[in-house]
Amino acid sequence: MTFFEEQLEQGIFQICYCGNCNDTIWPPNEICHTCNNKTNWKKSANFGKILEFSKKESLYFGLIEIDEGIRVLGEITSKSIPEVGQSVRMSVSFDSKPHYSFIVENN
């Protein structure tokens, strides 16, 4: 398992970034794609916004943009139909694959 995956398993989304370029590296990589320096990690604040969503059976899912422009696909929990631009809070886990889930705030 990679460091990113180990951290997901503990419920932590680590953002990979290059201190030299002040840029995020996503999907994560040990080396910056611009300057080739070693990258660093910082914990996500776990907040994001819905860019688009759909629904499979009873489960909403969507494309979410979290901290610093990183985008992921994940499940969305909402009491009503989600809206584009809505704020969401992220929780993560790992079980052979990353699992990203989001709860619509103020709902």
Added chain:
Amino acid sequence: MSRVAIVGTGQTKFSKEDDDVEKLLFESANRCIQSTNNCDSKDIEGVLVSTNNNSKYLGAILSETMGIQPKISHSIEHLCSSGTNAIISAYAYISSGLSDMILVSGAESATNPGQVLEWDKSRGTLDHPIYWGSLLTKSHKRKFQTTEEELAIVSAKNHKQAMDNPFAYSNEPRTISEVMNSKQITDDLRILDCSRSCSGSSSILLASEEKAKTFSDQPIWIAGIGQKTTSASFTKNILEEIESTRIAADSAYKMAKIESKNIHVAEVHDAFSVCELMAISELGITSNEKSGEFVRNLFNTENRMINPRGGLIGAGHPLGATGISQTIEITNQLQGKSDKRQITNAKTGLIHNMSAAGTSSSIMVLQN
């Protein structure tokens, strides 16, 4: 640089049944060589195999089973656009003078591993193509007021056109109503909006200008090529756009010295219904806002200009073979050999093949 021509083609029927990739490759390659004038295995200097199958050394295996001892042989994998990438590699070998004649064979079994890109951590557990297909569709509806009926027309049209394609996995007609009432996969996708993973194989022979006339009375020339990879991970995409297609098309048009209005017939990568609408817009054939209306007009007037063989939705999608089958269809169209599918006086045709939600695209322009 030598010009490069397509001088022979061969295909197997696509099928939902699992099948052996080596056997499929042999079948289409054999048909391809049999269909080519004066072709002897000694003439073939390169054998390229396109597939997502994990079998090893397929270029050499196909060569040995065909009795060919080529200078060049290897596999090419690039997910759904492996086929056109293999053809373009063969083009490069021939135009550079490294080879005069190359066999390109693509194949896939229905249970291929190419649907999921494990590397892309940004997809999480939602790594099946239906998730990005749903989001592209939802976004197209939101941004361009595309209706469910307009999306269903893409599938109904392509199923109807596939009825006259003897190599399609299914020759069943599907009405607009049947598509709209087919099994719901997500709120934004019905089962008949989706292309289907299939077993199947297709092969093509490419030759240098010097050799082309020896092997074909009607060589079809590769006049333009454009390729672009913008990323590997889907979540970098702008949902309403296929940027890689737009950039690749621009390169292909410049190389062929044509504009989109010069295209008489095109095979586009309709992985999902919405992809056809997006592709014809990015290719400059119509605009995003008018793409639904454009396809409706094609359907109502029985104009087969887009996806005459039925596209991926109608014909099936054996990943490694798809780009080659698209190229064979345009070749046949430009040779006037497409029977009921024939577009009258087709002189210039286009192939659009893409991978992983359009993160990369390959375009070829063919001329007779």
